[in-house]
Amino acid sequence: MVLALPAPRRRPSTRGSARGWTAAGFAAPLLVYLVLFYAYPLWRNVDLSVHDYTIRAFVQGNAEFVGLEKYAEIFASDTFTTALTNTAIFTLASILFQYAIGLALAVFFRSGFRLSTLLRAMFLVPWLLPLIVSASTWAWMLSSENGIVNSFLGAFGVPQINWLTSPDTALLAVTIANIWLGIPFNLVILHSGLQSIPGDVYEAASLDGAGPWRQFWSITFPLLRPVSAITLLLGLIYTLKVVDVIWVMTTGGPGDTSTTLAIWSYREAFGTGQPDFSPAAAVGNVLIVIALVFGFLHLQIQRRQEDS
Amino acid sequence: MNRRPTPGASGRTWWKTALGVFFTAVMLFPVYWMFNVSLTRTSDLRADPPHWFPWAPTTEGYQAVLAQQLPALGTSLLVGLGCVVLTVVIAAPAGYAVAQLRLPGRGTLNFLLLVAQMIPAVVMAMGFYAVYVRLGLLNSVGGLIVADSTIAVPFGVLLYTAFMAGIPRELLQAARVDGANAWRTFVSVVLPLSRNSTLTVALFAFLWAWSDFIFASTLDRNGDLVPITLGIYQYIGNNTTQWNAIMATAVVASVPAAVLLVVAQRFVTAGVTAGAVKD
Numbered sequence: 001m002v003l004a005l006p007a008p009r010r011r012p013s014t015r016g017s018a019r020g021w022t023a024a025g026f027a028a029p030l031l032v033y034l035v036l037f038y039a040y041p042l043w044r045n046v047d048l049s050v051h052d053y054t055i056r057a058f059v060q061g062n063a064e065f066v067g068l069e070k071y072a073e074i075f076a077s078d079t080f081t082t083a084l085t086n087t088a089i090f091t092l093a094s095i096l097f098q099y100a101i102g103l104a105l106a107v108f109f110r111s112g113f114r115l116s117t118l119l120r121a122m123f124l125v126p127w128l129l130p131l132i133v134s135a136s137t138w139a140w141m142l143s144s145e146n147g148i149v150n151s152f153l154g155a156f157g158v159p160q161i162n163w164l165t166s167p168d169t170a171l172l173a174v175t176i177a178n179i180w181l182g183i184p185f186n187l188v189i190l191h192s193g194l195q196s197i198p199g200d201v202y203e204a205a206s207l208d209g210a211g212p213w214r215q216f217w218s219i220t221f222p223l224l225r226p227v228s229a230i231t232l233l234l235g236l237i238y239t240l241k242v243v244d245v246i247w248v249m250t251t252g253g254p255g256d257t258s259t260t261l262a263i264w265s266y267r268e269a270f271g272t273g274q275p276d277f278s279p280a281a282a283v284g285n286v287l288i289v290i291a292l293v294f295g296f297l298h299l300q301i302q303r304r305q306e307d308s
Numbered sequence: 309m310n311r312r313p314t315p316g317a318s319g320r321t322w323w324k325t326a327l328g329v330f331f332t333a334v335m336l337f338p339v340y341w342m343f344n345v346s347l348t349r350t351s352d353l354r355a356d357p358p359h360w361f362p363w364a365p366t367t368e369g370y371q372a373v374l375a376q377q378l379p380a381l382g383t384s385l386l387v388g389l390g391c392v393v394l395t396v397v398i399a400a401p402a403g404y405a406v407a408q409l410r411l412p413g414r415g416t417l418n419f420l421l422l423v424a425q426m427i428p429a430v431v432m433a434m435g436f437y438a439v440y441v442r443l444g445l446l447n448s449v450g451g452l453i454v455a456d457s458t459i460a461v462p463f464g465v466l467l468y469t470a471f472m473a474g475i476p477r478e479l480l481q482a483a484r485v486d487g488a489n490a491w492r493t494f495v496s497v498v499l500p501l502s503r504n505s506t507l508t509v510a511l512f513a514f515l516w517a518w519s520d521f522i523f524a525s526t527l528d529r530n531g532d533l534v535p536i537t538l539g540i541y542q543y544i545g546n547n548t549t550q551w552n553a554i555m556a557t558a559v560v561a562s563v564p565a566a567v568l569l570v571v572a573q574r575f576v577t578a579g580v581t582a583g584a585v586k587d
Contacts, residue, residue, distance in 0.1 A: 019577055023409035023491045027417070030402035032464060038424055041435025048438055058441055119328045121573050128565035130519035132537045136544055137342040140551050148341060151357045178431040180338065197369055197458040206518050241428035244521045248541065266389045269437070277434065284431035294437065295426040299419075 016157040030200035039115055048281035055275060063278075079256050079264060083283075086262040087240065090175050095181045095235040099228070102186025108222060109187070110194050120191070138177040139164065142249075150229070164250050170258040171240035174246045181245065182238075193227030194220070226305050235297040240291050261287045342562075346370070346555035353551055369556030377557055380539035383449065384518050387535055388564075390453035392510045395460045399509060400502065403468025404494050408480060418469070421462040432458060433526040440527060455523040460513035471505040472498060474533035508575045511568055518564050532562035537559045 013037050024031075049070055051063035074080055126134060141148050142163035150160050163173040199218065205215050223226075241263050246252060252259035252267055259267070261283055269280035345353070345546040346369045347362035406418070436448070436455045445451035475498065483493045499506070521537045528534055534542070540561060541556045 007501070017407060020412050023405040023411035026401040026405035026490070026494070027411050029398045030405075030417075032463070033398050033461065034420065034424070037436075037454060038427075038432075041432055041439055043435075044438040045431055045435040048434065058438070060440070108328070108331070110323075111321075111324075113324040113328065115325050116328060119332045121569065122332050122336055125336060125565070125572075128357065128515065128569055129339070129562050130521070130537055130565070131559050132519075132521045132540050133342070134338065136540060136554060136558055137338045139342055140345060140555070141543075143337060146354050146356070146358060149359050150501060154357075180335075183335070216337060237426050241430070243428075243430050248521075248544070262428055262430050265428075265434075266522075269430075269434050271527075277438070281431075281434055284434055287428050288431055291426045291428060292423065295423060298423060 007176050024156070035285035039249060045281050045284060048277050049279075049285055051278060053277045058277065066278075069276055070278045071286075072280050078149055080255045083259050083261045083264045085255075086171055086258060087179065087262075088191075089164070089171060090178070090242075090258075090260055091236055091239045093175050094178045094239045095127050095232055098186045098235055099190075099232055101179070102163075102183050102231075103190050103228075106189045106190035106194055107216065109191055120187070123187055124184050126181055130167060131181070131246055134175065135245045138173075138180075138245075139249045142173050142177075151261040165254060167257040170250045170254060174249050174258050177249060178239065178242060178245055186235065189231050190224065190262075192225060193224050198224050226301075228304075230298065230302050233294055233301065235286075237294050237298065253277065261290070339562075342555050342558050346552055346559045348552050350550060350552060351513035365389065366552070369554075371551075372550065373556045373560050374552035377536060377539050377560070380534055380536045381535040381560065384535040384537070384561075386533075387453055387456060387520075388514040388517045390449070391456045391460060392513045394453060394457045395464045395513040396506060398457075398461055398510060399464030399468050400499065400506065401494065402465045402470050402501075402506075404498055404550070406465070406469045407472035408475065408477075408498070409490065418466070421465055424458075424462045429459070429522045433522050436523070437524075437526055445527075447528050449528075449531075449533055452523060452528045452531075452535070453517070455527055456517040456520050457513070460509070461514045463512060464509040467509055468502065468505055471502055475501055475584060504575065511572055511575050515565065515568060518561075 012030070038242050049069055050065060052066045052070075053063045057063035061113040105123070109116055140146075142150075144150065144160060144162045144165065147163070150158075153161070161169060179260075201219055201223075202215055205219055210218065241262055242260070243266050246258055246260060246263050247266060250258045251271065256264075265280045265283040265287060267280075268276045270285065344360070347365040347367075347368045348369075349360060349364060349367060352364070365416055368516065406414045411417065432455070436451075440446045440451050475530055479501075480493055480497060483497045488496065518535075519537065520535070523539045524535050525541060529538065536557070540554060540557050543550075543557060
């Protein structure tokens with residue numbers, strides 16, 4: 001995902017129309033691509049959600065039109081409340097901790113020291129690994145009997161925790177793994193945000209006798225607010241979509257205890273032996289709406305920052 | 309190495325380096341653990357407490373990878389490269405049209421591309437499934453390449469646009485004076501200048517396609533050629549006892565990420581600080 005870029009604005013030209021056609025020619029592959037591989041699948045998805053699709057109807061294409069019935073069904077379902085709550089907890093806990101840890105590390109790495117560039121680069125590793133690799137590693141680390149985490153905690157007298165199989169800890173376990181995954185992104189963005197705060201502000205503050213703690217709260221944190229807002233919102237939009245990590249670690253279980261909206265949608269459509277595409281598509285569309293609300297908020301903030 | 313400490317450098321900040329190494333070690337512990345388990349003998353996997361270091365390393369896990377996962381690695385490579393080509397071919401000219409040719413409606417297009425990146429992959433997967441089922445494209449490498457490219461194309465266009473907008477117009481006008489048309493200018497001036505953008509776009513397109521699980525597990529799950537992410541997933545489902553083989557596959561699947569970080573770290577950070585977000 002790319003932060004909003006200012007569309008290049010130029011004065012309109014008098015002989016623009018020939019140029020316009022040339023431009024359209026260069027953009028044509030993209031436009032065709034967007035229609036075929038974005039608009040059409042999304043349209044099919046809406047279509048799925050307002051029909052009653054079974055596997056057979058899927059192939060034959062004669063599903064019955066049911067209007068908004070599927071939406072009514074999912075809103076009335078018990079899973080909906082659970083999934084919505086879990087999505088909120090998973091998303092908010094993830095982005096808050098990713099942000100706090102990322103910011104602490106960014107401040108730590110700000111005053112370069114020997115090896116700091118190398119170490120900061122190594123922090124990118126979790127971000128670059130395939131999600132399934134990280135997720136399966138965490139699954140093994142958190143396994144009840146042979147997991148290193150339980151073994152470590154056991155050394156301090158903590159009794160065995162069934163991280164992935166207990167209803168009380170499954171959501172916590174996937175959230176921990178997801179926080180770990182998001183730290184590199186927060187670190188990189190916040191670190192580059194810190195670079196734009198001029199060093200003499202800190203020098204002046206330190207001449208005035210402000211300690212590091214005071215400097216952080218009265219300089220770093222307020223000046224970083226725009227970057228923070230963007231980082232948190234992007235993190236939120238990204239976390240709403242997470243499927244891989246949760247699916248590989250718990251498949252949303254036990255029961256629905258770690259089921260988010262994205263997981264619910266995935267499970268209905270692909271996770272069981274009997275695919276149920278219509279409710280899955282309805283849940284997916286609800287998820288799109290939620291993501292877009294925050295997406296527009298993000299674009300709004302971005303625009304205001306560009307104007308100022 | 310210069311042994312005279314520069315003010316504030318080595319002498320006073322060694323503890324920061326130490327602390328930094330400690331933080332990095334904690335952060336990368338799961339990666340170490342993956343590596344450690346991949347070298348652990350099957351009989352030691354259930355040891356209590358777990359072996360912190362593979363004192364008696366075994367290549368059992370890696371032999372299993374070689375024996376079973378080579379086709380999957382090949383498929384992932386193919387999908388990744390296909391995705392790179394498709395992404396660059398579509399994104400580069402579009403970036404040129406938006407940044408330099410004043411494409412009518414470019415503001416709207418920019419907006420649509422930003423919105424496109426916010427759509428959850430699971431929703432796209434369902435849409436693609438519904439489309440592919442009719443077209444018979446399920447379980448095909450081509451279908452997977454197209455689906456995977458949807459992660460990278462909007463990113464690519466926005467990155468190219470940002471860079472190409474900065475190309476001095478005099479340069480392009482000079483080309484025009486020499487009689488080059490728009491296509492010629494694009495191929496012989498704009499593209500060579502945008503080399504670094506192309507590398508960044510290609511790098512992320514490859515990495516995202518290589519790492520993709522959602523599209524692979526929905527559109528290609530019964531294919532003859534499954535990518536490595538699905539290979540790992542099926543492994544987890546099939547033989548839960550052989551975690552050394554699973555982790556060995558995971559290590560091998562991480563190789564591209566490691567290579568890219570070492571070889572092209574400059575471009576990775578360029579991509580992130582240009583505002584790149586995974587997925």
